[in-house]
Each structure stands twice: as C-alpha cells, then as structure tokens.
Amino acid sequence: GENVEQHPxxxxxxxxxxxxxxxxxxxxxxxxxxWYKQELGKGPQLIIDIRSNVGEKKxxxxxxxxxxxxKHFSLHITETQPEDSAVYFCAPNRPGSGNTPLVFGKGTRxxxxx
Amino acid sequence: xxxxTQNPRYLITVTGKKLTVTCSQNMNHExxxxxxxxxxxxxxxxxxxxxxxxxxxGDVPEGYKVSRKEKRNFPLILESPSxxxxxxxxxxxxxxxxxxxxxxxxxxxxxxxxxxxxT
Numbered sequence: 001g002e003n004v005e006q007h008p009x010x011x012x013x014x015x016x017x018x019x020x021x022x023x024x025x026x027x028x029x030x031x032x033x034x035w036y037k038q039e040l041g042k043g044p045q046l047i048i049d050i051r052s053n054v055g056e057k058k059x060x061x062x063x064x065x066x067x068x069x070x071k072h073f074s075l076h077i078t079e080t081q082p083e084d085s086a087v088y089f090c091a092p093n094r095p096g097s098g099n100t101p102l103v104f105g106k107g108t109r110x111x112x113x114x
Numbered sequence: 115x116x117x118x119t120q121n122p123r124y125l126i127t128v129t130g131k132k133l134t135v136t137c138s139q140n141m142n143h144e145x146x147x148x149x150x151x152x153x154x155x156x157x158x159x160x161x162x163x164x165x166x167x168x169x170x171x172g173d174v175p176e177g178y179k180v181s182r183k184e185k186r187n188f189p190l191i192l193e194s195p196s197x198x199x200x201x202x203x204x205x206x207x208x209x210x211x212x213x214x215x216x217x218x219x220x221x222x223x224x225x226x227x228x229x230x231x232x233t
Contacts, residue, residue: 045224102147103159104156106155
C-alpha cells in the first residue's frame with residue numbers, strides 16, 4: 001500500500017514568516033494531491049489541491065508544488081497569520097479500481113507566534 | 115447548506131456496550147468513509163464505501179462494522195467497544211464516478227467529529 005510521510009511533525013514560525021510542509025509518497029500512480037487543514041474541534045477541510053499534470057498551484061497566500069519524479073509535494077504558506085495555526089494533513093490519491101484504502105500523512109502542527 | 119453531519123459529538127460508554135455513531139451527508143456523494151484520529155498517528159481509515167451496499171475495509175477495520183443501505187447514511191457500529199477504541203472519529207464523503215470525476219480525484223468533506231471514550 002501507499003507509504004506517506006509528512007515533515008516536519010511540528011513547526012513554529014513568527015507571524016509574517018513563511019512555512020513549508022513536505023509530503024512524500026511511495027505510489028508512483030498517485031495523481032491527486034490535496035492538503036487539508038484541521039482547526040481545533042473541527043474536521044479537516046481542503047485548503048488546496050493539485051493534479052499530476054500541474055507543477056504548482058497558488059491561492060493567495062497558499063501554494064502547493066509537486067515533484068512527481070521525486071514523489072513529493074509541498075504546502076507553502078507565506079505571510080503567516082495566527083489563524084493559520086492548525087494541523088495540516090496530506091493525502092495523495094491514486095486512480096484505479098477504487099478498492100484501495102486512503103492513507104493520510106501523520107500531520108504537521110503549525111503554530112504561528114504573534 | 116452542504117454538510118456531513120455526525121452524531122453524537124461526544125460519547126462516553128463502557129466496555130462491551132454496543133453503540134452506533136451516525137453519519138449523514140446531503141450532497142448526494144457516492145463515496146463515504148470513516149477515520150479515527152489518535153495522537154501521533156494522524157488519520158487512519160476504518161471503512162469506506164464506494165456506493166450503496168458496497169463497503170470495504172480500510173487500514174484499521176478490526177472491531178468496527180458499517181452499513182450503507184442508503185446513499186446519504188453511513189453509520190459506524192461498535193458491537194463490543196473496548197478501551198483501545200477510545201478515539202476521535204470522523205466521517206467524510208466525496209463525489210463519485212457518477213459525476214465524471216472519480217472519488218479518488220475529489221476532495222473529501224469531513225464531519226466535525228465524534229469523541230468516543232470507552233471505560
């Protein structure tokens with residue numbers, strides 16, 4: 001099955017600095033790469049995703065980059081704000097029969113210090 | 115409002131007492147799934163369902179059952195709960211192949227979670 005690793009597990013940054021979280025995966029057939037944000041007391045929510053025919057995607061202060069050759073994708077948050085403090089998860093998806101469990105990274109706890 | 119609704123939000127029970135956590139979505143999604151979240155282990159998939167009457171085991175199915183009799187509902191059943199099932203549980207749904215986009219290429223929509231304590 002898919003092996004997914006996420007680094008770092010915790011990250012503290014000063015408000016206004018940038019944060020980068022990396023997700024590596026093992027299944028070269030994966031072709032959909034989402035990032036989810038989980039705030040305290042809530043379920044994860046999609047914040048950005050990318051598909052395998054695109055190398056980078058931006059949405060205001062958030063961006064995702066993909067390196068299919070090296071099998072990793074990264075979440076970039078610029079000009080961090082206190083409300084970015086949360087746990088972030090990656091979950092690379094593969095196509096196929098659909099009979100494959102979905103594997104999430106173990107999460108990165110981001111703390112933005114005001 | 116499009117949403118995934120889980121009930122209850124909090125549940126404390128005793129070992130061996132059967133319980134059901136309900137999950138309902140109003141988005142006509144074909145794919146539904148259950149996860150447990152534990153410190154240091156992230157989200158692990160328990161069961162998933164591609165469509166009505168179709169369910170498959172995830173990575174940690176032991177001790178759990180599910181059913182998918184209707185498209186909108188996907189209850190999680192613990193026939194004989196044990197303390198190691200104390201966890202935070204999430205239900206999620208996603209559009210299916212019927213809409214021209216495979217579930218595996220679509221974002222998951224999560225409920226707000228059920229915190230279960232088994233003593």
